[in-house]
Amino acid sequence: MTFAPESFRDNVSQALKDQQLRQNIKGATDYFAANRQRTVAADEHFEQLREQGRLIKQRCLAKLPELLEQLEHKLTANGIKVHWAQTTEQANETIAQLLAQHGATRAVKGKSMVSEETELNDHLNARGVETLETDMGEYIVQLEHERPSHILAPAIHKNKVEVAQIFDKHIEGLGYTEDVDALILAARHVMRDKFKQADVGITGVNFAVAQTGTLCLVENEGNGRMCSTVPDLHIAITGIEKVVESLSDIPPLLSLLTRSATGQVLSTYFNMISHPRKSGEKDGPKAVHLVLLDNGRSDAFGDEAFRQTLQCIRCSACMNHCPVYRRVGGHAYGTVYPGPIGQILTPHMQGLDKTQDLPTASTLCGSCAEVCPVKIPIPQLLLRLRMFAQMPDKDEKPVVAGQGAGRKSAEAFIWWLWRYFHQSGRRYRLLTYMLTKMRWALPRVIKPWTDSRELPTVAKMTLHQRVKQRQRQQGAKR
Amino acid sequence: MNAKQAILAKLKAAQGNRAMTDLPDEPDYPLSQLDSAEQYRQWVELLERNQAVVIETVAADIAEVVTQQMKRLGLKSLLYGENTPFAAQFKAFAAELEATAFDFELDTQAKAFLFEQVDAGITTCHSAIAALGAIVLWPDKNEPRTLSLVPSAHFVVVRREQLYADWPTLLKQQQWQENLPTNVLLISGPSKTGDIQQYMAFGAHGPKHLIVLVV
């Protein structure tokens, strides 16, 4: 598979034929969905919590620039340095320079989708920095030189047997075993060594609290704590939309995140970092930095409807429930963020021209919106993106980069013609009358429909005609 | 214009739309309605569901219970924080347990010791949250952050009166926003991962064992 949204169709074709992949993805997403359902069903307040989450995020987004300034001010006062990056290149360069300044060449990484977005590892590797992924799922995909296929559980496209083969190939002295406890223990040993020796830990951030200047990390494994505690330098990177206003905003958002993601009441660890190591303290990084990344988020921010895309707290519930994701898996999208959230976010990051197939790859079934903890109206945002894909921006500033890229004059004409015949009752009845008269002359093969389905037959008389006929018959009876 | 100025300028320019700021009132977080005894039961149930071990004991018996548990798990060496209540107690068990104080800075040599020689760490806690099944740590000079992270077993001593019904109540009563320390940690169980075909394995990177001593 090629990692690019332009390769979506080819990737999908490949993925649909891969029965093992489909089984792996379905097993994992069924599991996540069932766990979520169990926890949600037991919580009578969950709908109210979703509404609270939606409004908290909308409030924080309404104040985004002020909160970002406050966050920087507080973090700086706490001794945590803040860096801003408009582009992924700027983010990578900033981090590379920090590492160079500190003479750091061995990095351990906690799971950070934003660092995938910037392709940080490649950038650092090219500059002689070793970057070991320490989240178990990320570690597995790194061994295979693959990207994560899910934003929470990076390796769900692999089953136990496949992981056993990967570990056997890459971990010296382990041998082949399908015993998951043994596999995890082996990985644990490899990584403990690395944690001990690392000069820098790089992590993401789940929530950045402006009120107190605090970086919050959610995890189950403990590698995030390792990365942000053991090495002398900690660098965190996140998107500008992750800032929240107050500490009191955290409990509801965290509750929504853990329940929606894995059905947990609380993750194993919730880690709140407000300072580098203070004098007298015995451990913790001596220097902590935060990199704030834009990369298209400020573009989405500018549109009233698209701004809701930034409410996302990266729980992955949308993709776990998406009938498309569940059949093709995350790699097929060719984007950092797969599934429904990826489909509405990536066009702002890469432009509608490069992501033409993403907004249309949905039946708008609404499963995603139903489970989104912060009520992002994903189907409607997909529709809005479809609208902009058909609409060149002429001389105005585009709302979404690459606007109009999907426009085909043939399709525009078809819909013009469709409107012409449907706007007037008379023209419509003429059209449908013609259809009934031509029913046997209509094409028998309409690809791709007829590849797997029979075509319906046009009726002898339309409902309009039948109703008229029925009225005449009833009139005659009287 | 540097990156910060450019980003902020763009965001501020797009802020004008009042429709996006006239937001309805936010519903309140549903607070716990449980009484003290129910809260405790809820907290223990959540911890045990996450494979934490919960042992009710008294302060005077901590060292004895810890020694028993270490034996059960086949562990030998324990690390505890300076100026914490256990130090004196552990001396009595010196024959069965190698208990030392975390009285060093975490440099390269100390990291080797911590990662390779220490089987378990014991800490007190700051508070606990019933509705989340959580134990709250505020690591400090005496009980460093790695004490509850690196060793493969973590013993934590929780006093019953440290238990709060839910987190918003705790935040409100203690006013955390006034004085957050370097690090605050919520823990709900031993380290785990389901990353290999959803099979739940424990002790991924953090402690494989979380033993909660309730006094």
Place this chain on the structure above:
Amino acid sequence: MLAAFICRKLNSMSSLPLRLYPAKPSKVYLYGTCLIDSLYPDSGIAAIELLESQGIEVIFEQAQSCCGQPPYNSGYAHQAAKVAEAQVALFPLPIPIVVLSGSCAGMIRHHYPELLIDHALGAFCERVFELSEFLYHVLNIQLKDKGAPERIALHTSCAARREMHSHISCQKLLQQLTNVTLVEHQDANECCGFGGTFALKHGDISAAMVQDKTHNLLSVKVDRYVSADWGCMANINGALAKQQAPLEGMHIASYLWQRMGGEKS
């Protein structure tokens, strides 16, 4: 850019408030939908017979065409808006508009306000009902089952489920039929893969989805399945026919009318 201004106020489909239903009316408008019009008019007639049997006068506006979902879903909101406007103008009387599809009902009730943003459609949208919703909640219909015993499954379209809650009203209606056993199929709430133009634009994904849906329906060994949406059924029936599988779907209007002993129209 006029079009950019429409669809900027999005209705949150999440947790729709509970609906207040009116008392039984003496007459209603019927919205047949374009699919039923050209492809499955029998269901339209069955719906009229069903409603008339309950003492309701059914008004069928001959100028009605399509709710506008096809261009709307393809990004041609401005074309959809013109047709939507024309539809709205056809139903001025303050009486219910009974729609024979969950997705069309959802389009008119929930998405017309996004499409026709300056049109104050509040009262109009309140009059829009999906058929099963109308039969169950407004008419409080009492169904007498005159048919032979059989097992059936229910397929609810995604829009019907999430926008009109038709899965509940359909289920309640079918459960009234004493000789009918309603069987639940696996992943019942997962999409069948129709999605209108999706089936053409992403045919392979659509095929995979309908494959799973037909498999799940066939696995519960029912005599037939019932649905409130012909869009889904064109998809599912089409796939079942291609597989030469012994299962076919019926629209709920036709099915209920038949079970009540109504003449097959």
